[in-house]
Amino acid sequence: MLNILIIGNGQCGNRILDAINREAFGKKSRFAKFYSQQKYKSNVQTIAINTAINDLKEMKFTKAKDRIHIPHLHGVGANRNVGKHVFEDNKANILKQVEERGNFDVAFILTSASGGTGSSFTPLLVKEFKQKFDFPVYALVVLPFREEGTLYLQNAAFCLRDIRESGADGIILADNQFLKQMGGNVESAYNGINDMIARRLLFLMDALDSEMMMVTDLGDFKTVMSGGAGLATIGFYEADSEMPIKNAIRESLSPSGLLFSTNVYEEASRSMVIIKGDRKYLSIDDISSEVEKLSSSVGHVFKGIIVRNEELPQVLTVLTLESASELENLYSIAVDAINYEKQKKDRVNNDKEVDRAFSQIDGMDPSY
Numbered sequence: 001m002l003n004i005l006i007i008g009n010g011q012c013g014n015r016i017l018d019a020i021n022r023e024a025f026g027k028k029s030r031f032a033k034f035y036s037q038q039k040y041k042s043n044v045q046t047i048a049i050n051t052a053i054n055d056l057k058e059m060k061f062t063k064a065k066d067r068i069h070i071p072h073l074h075g076v077g078a079n080r081n082v083g084k085h086v087f088e089d090n091k092a093n094i095l096k097q098v099e100e101r102g103n104f105d106v107a108f109i110l111t112s113a114s115g116g117t118g119s120s121f122t123p124l125l126v127k128e129f130k131q132k133f134d135f136p137v138y139a140l141v142v143l144p145f146r147e148e149g150t151l152y153l154q155n156a157a158f159c160l161r162d163i164r165e166s167g168a169d170g171i172i173l174a175d176n177q178f179l180k181q182m183g184g185n186v187e188s189a190y191n192g193i194n195d196m197i198a199r200r201l202l203f204l205m206d207a208l209d210s211e212m213m214m215v216t217d218l219g220d221f222k223t224v225m226s227g228g229a230g231l232a233t234i235g236f237y238e239a240d241s242e243m244p245i246k247n248a249i250r251e252s253l254s255p256s257g258l259l260f261s262t263n264v265y266e267e268a269s270r271s272m273v274i275i276k277g278d279r280k281y282l283s284i285d286d287i288s289s290e291v292e293k294l295s296s297s298v299g300h301v302f303k304g305i306i307v308r309n310e311e312l313p314q315v316l317t318v319l320t321l322e323s324a325s326e327l328e329n330l331y332s333i334a335v336d337a338i339n340y341e342k343q344k345k346d347r348v349n350n351d352k353e354v355d356r357a358f359s360q361i362d363g364m365d366p367s368y
């Protein structure tokens with residue numbers, strides 16, 4: 001049995017963690033968390049960390065003992081410098097609470113790249129973990145909608161770089177902009193995106209800890225994640241009973257299945273394909289021929305099959321990327337955002353117009 005730690009940092013990380021716990025507790029009752037056991041096969045510990053108490057209170061499926069409030073106003077207001085200081089002041093407390101949970105085989109840290117709390121805490125937390133523990137640490141990082149503004153864009157650029165430099169064993173990318181086709185208003189888009197991420201992570205945990213017909217384990221996952229440029233994404237597809245399994249594999253690798261925009265056949269470096277479902281849907285020949293196609297352009301592909309009676313076929317693909325043109329696009333917009341913010345600040349510093357306005361009443365007092 002694997003010991004798995006999942007941490008959700010900041011509002012976005014908290015919400016995805018809550019979506020994971022909702023699936024794991026069963027969706028039926030919001031009170032399930034008070035009396036039921038999580039349905040995980042592994043020993044999964046979940047911890048939500050936030051500076052904003054309201055974000056923690058908003059969680060419906062994560063137990064109160066699994067929420068760590070780091071008091072700092074109501075968040076750090078998208079300021080990563082403030083967030084870094086707040087983390088340093090509180091890291092002993094956070095690490096103590098993690099250590100009290102026991103030993104882990106692997107940790108996942110969930111965060112947005114662009115806010116203040118999650119994006120500044122995550123790289124520093126990864127760094128502490130890598131110094132203190134010897135389990136692999138993976139960050140699942142949510143990229144912003146591109147129209148969310150200059151501060152979020154610059155945060156995303158610096159956060160991703162910081163996480164890469166922190167010693168993380170891999171970064172799994174999910175992109176709000178790419179996933180916004182979920183439609184609806186922002187809130188329902190968030191819920192839809194969070195559910196997509198939660199489902200994929202739960203499938204992954206299930207696969208790493210299952211008796212399989214064909215085995216993929218944590219060792220294989222580590223090997224996949226160590227390929228490429230340290231970046232990865234995850235695809236998923238659930239087929240109906242009519243769809244041939246090879247089409248389901250292809251769908252999981254298509255834009256509608258992936259969490260991040262990439263042409264898998266051009267940018268992926270290593271992959272893991274796990275297929276789950278009733279034996280009657282799982283033609284080994286079809287699976288093998290589709291996986292061979294993928295490996296001819298990707299390189300190494302690990303393949304796992306989990307037989308689950310009466311279940312429709314589902315496919316999960318983990319892909320590490322050796323290049324990511326969408327990330328290059330994001331960085332070029334972020335550079336514009338950083339320059340824009342800098343110019344604005346310079347203008348305010350150099351332009352004394354406001355000071356001149358105030359100076360007109362120097363030495364005067366109000367008369368009533």
Ligand SMILES: Nc1nc2c(ncn2[C@@H]2O[C@H](COP(=O)(O)OP(=O)(O)OP(=O)(O)O)[C@@H](O)[C@H]2O)c(=O)[nH]1
Pocket residue numbers: 009010011012013015016051052074075076077078079111112113114115116117118119142143144145148152176190191193194
């Ligand atoms: N997918 C998804 N993205 C979210 C969600 N909530 C916020 N975001 C995105 O996360 C970014 C903002 O980061 P947050 O996680 O809200 O910020 P934080 O880490 O709590 O930091 P501060 O509020 O600045 O202290 C924006 O790009 C939002 O679009 C969510 O529930 N799901």
